[in-house]
Amino acid sequence: MLKNRNIPFGYCMVNGKYALNAPEAEAVQKIFAYYIGGKSLKTIAAEMTVPYNIGKAVWNKNMVCRVIENKKYIGENEFPKIISDKDFKCAAEIKMERNTYRKPAPQAEPRQTETTISVYEPIDEIRRMTNEINRLLDSENTDKGLIEELIIELAQRKYLAISEVKS
Numbered sequence: 344m345l346k347n348r349n350i351p352f353g354y355c356m357v358n359g360k361y362a363l364n365a366p367e368a369e370a371v372q373k374i375f376a377y378y379i380g381g382k383s384l385k386t387i388a389a390e391m392t393v394p395y396n397i398g399k400a401v402w403n404k405n406m407v408c409r410v411i412e413n414k415k416y417i418g419e420n421e422f423p424k425i426i427s428d429k430d431f432k433c434a435a436e437i438k439m440e441r442n443t444y445r446k447p448a449p450q451a452e453p454r455q456t457e458t459t460i461s462v463y464e465p466i467d468e469i470r471r472m473t474n475e476i477n478r479l480l481d482s483e484n485t486d487k488g489l490i491e492e493l494i495i496e497l498a499q500r501k502y503l504a505i506s507e508v509k510s
Contacts, residue, residue: 405477
């Protein structure tokens with residue numbers, strides 16, 4: 344049975360301390376370079392040759408996304424630095440620009456009638472649950488019942504996170 348990674352991609356343990364795993368660290372640098380260069384998460388995943396987990400060579404866009412969002416690559420929490428702060432910030436800005444959710448554009452003239460707009464703002468718990476579901480989906484032996492329960496619970500939390508704004 345394959346396990347999820349305990350140590351972030353790009354690192355290994357040497358004498359009880361985090362150290363760079365050279366092939367993985369190079370792959371992390373390529374991921375950031377490709378993403379900043381304009382490639383999509385899916386395209387980058389298809390081009391990855393270094394396995395994410397032992398025995399699992401296939402990448403997906405969620406794995407690439409987790410690499411791009413991981414602040415450990417800029418030297419956080421005693422991890423060796425793999426990516427410059429500038430590249431990490433640039434990738435984060437690109438990710439925000441590419442986000443498919445867009446808030447409604449402001450109206451040129453105010454409306455006379457009252458309307459209700461639903462605004463969804465994900466909270467940390469929703470992000471955590473989404474990541475957990477993605478990790479379970481990426482693993483070889485998945486408990487479909489558990490995943491279904493988590494998806495339903497996540498949907499309920501997302502629904503509760505929607506706030507109605509009257510204008």
